[in-house]
Amino acid sequence: CSWSALFGLMFKMLIMAHSRPFGEGADHSIKNPGKPNAEIWAYPAWVMARSASMFSRPPTKTLVEVQMKTSPPSIRLSIILLLTLGALPAHADVQHKLDFESGLGGWSAIKGTSYFNWARWRGGTHSGHTGPASAHEGTYYLYLEASRNYPSRIAYLQSPEFDADLKNISFYYHMYGAHMGTLTLEGFDGSNWITLWVATGESHKSHGAPWTREAITLSGKGVRQIRFKGATTSKTISGQYRGDMAIDYVLVTTGEPKLPPPALWSKTDAGNDIYYAHGNIGIGDNQPKADLSILGNLSKPLTGRVTVPANSIYVSGVGTRFTKELAVGDSLRLGDKVFVVAGIASDIALTLDAAHPVGALNATAYTDSNLLSVETGAETSALLVDRSGNVGIGTANPAAKLDVAGGVRVGGETVCDAGREGTIRYNDAGDEIEFCDGSAWSRVEGPEGKQGLKGDPGGKGDKGDKGDKGDTGLQG
Structure with missing residues (x-):
């Protein structure tokens, strides 16, 4: 429903609410000539004046004043409401300004292949015969140094991802210098720049x-992120230093950000919030934007309480089970500091890799838990991703990046x-891995083995056939 349609409907309702049959003190009347028996309705003068002018031209200040003076007091508030609704915009654009006066404003300078990065600068650049004399707006601007920075050296100034599609962008640029390269504005459409x-x-x-x-319209392109790409001259001859390009006062206009839908279902307890919103599930995230969104850490508390003196690596526990819940190399959070377990002496004593700067008294310690655990109905581990990133299938303690307790079936991949x-396949035709x-694709073969031992002598063979008579020898 548009604002104009809503405004028209409300105005019609307002007219009917304050109209009355002809003859009851009305100022004007309207009769439908197509329906001679229809009741004749009369309207106050302020209604007739308004209806005759409201759609032909915008209401003027004089018209509003006349309405307020001639309208009944009971409906003045309705007039104000209608005028206010009619003036409301259907949406609001958002402008983002980047003038470099106090930094990069959340944008990122990326060096790329350039020897120098985009630099925030004031006044003229280092080299003569190139660059601007000053900023376009304010004091600071950004420029890319060309001296000893060629051929075709590239650096980027990249925006953050905006909350809504970009509608347009304007900026100022300065490209003075005989050895000037190329300045490009690029946009990311979700898959490509x-x-x-x-x-x-x-x-x-x-x-x-x-x-x-320069002003560029971006509506309809689906762009939410942009970047400036500065490339120095492609010429390889020496002395190509007159190519300092500069940019200043970037103004980006986006549409109104679309808020995520509210949760359809949620369960909120202290430290345990679960939300369901239009197919997405959030744990600690009340506006999940993915199928599963987890906001928070995956640490688990250890049993008992621990104490560590200030500037000490020695941790003691009460009711703790260090040997069962920890291993050397595990992370350990004490207060707001995180350490690595360097040694475990017993269930109530361990050492850290570094001294705790402030210490902790009778505190709860936390360590990283497994990232993912899937069990069968018999509470048998089916799939597990542990804290180090190892994946176990059928095992609760994977000892390698992939540890499978059972057989592995390899399919017949075709593309190589x-x-x-490094992909492995089973060739059904040749019955080979x-x-x-x-x-x-090639056969999986091991390295060539060592030469074997000399075998035993074979048995005596059969007598051979009699050979041909030889030539007569020389006379003695």
Whole structure:
């Protein structure tokens, strides 16, 4: 429902509420000529005046004053409400300004292949015959140094991801210098960086030349993140230092952010909040944006209470079970500090990898728990991802990155390329295990073995056939 339709409906209801049959002190009347027996309704003068003018031109100050003076007191508030609703916008755009006066404003300068990064600067740049004399707005601007930074060295100034699609962007740039490279504005459409605008070569003729403003419409492109890409000259000859490009006063306009839907169901206890919202589940997150969103840490408390003196590595416990709940190398959080367990002497004594700076008294200690655990109905571990990242299938204590307690069935993969290098498959046709070397499948063969021992002499063979008579020898 648009605001104009809502406004028209409310105005119609207001007219009917204050109209009356003809002859009851009305100022004006309207009769439908197509229905001669229909009741004739009369309307006050203020209604007739308003209805004749409200859709032909915007209400003026004089018209509003006349209405307020001639309208019955009981409906003046209704008039004000209607006028207010009619003036409300259907949506509100949001502007984001980046002028470099107090930093990068949440944007990121990324060095890329450039020797130098985008630098926040005031006044002229280091080199002569290139760069602006001063900022366009305020004191500071951003520029990319070209000296000893070529050929084709690239650096980026990248925005954060905005909460809504970008509608337009405007900015000022300065590209003075005979060895100027290329300045590009790119946008991320959710899958690729696309080119939105590009300028190559010298476009300003002096330090003091006015900055150039560029405005680009982005509506409909689905872009929520942008970046400036500065590339120095591609020429390889020496002395290409006159290419200091600069940008200033970036203004980004986005649509109104869309708030996530409210939770359809939630259960809230102290420290244990679960939310369900339109197919997404949140644990500690009341606005989950993924199928499962967990906000918080995965640490678990240890049994008992612990104490560690200030500037000490020795931890003592009361009612603790260090040997059963911890192992050397595990993380241990004491207060707001995190340490690594260096040694475990007993269930009530252990040492840390570093001294606790302030100490803790009769506190609860926390360690990392397993990241994921799936058990069968018989409480048998089916799948587990432990705190070190090892995956166990059928085992609760995986000793390798993948530890399978049972057989592994390998399917018949067909594609072998660089992205699948190291993949193993079972070849049904040859009944062999094969692996992908990045270009082709080959048999899984072990290294060549050592030479075997000399075998026993074989048995005596059969007598051979009589040979041909030889040639006569030389006379003695």
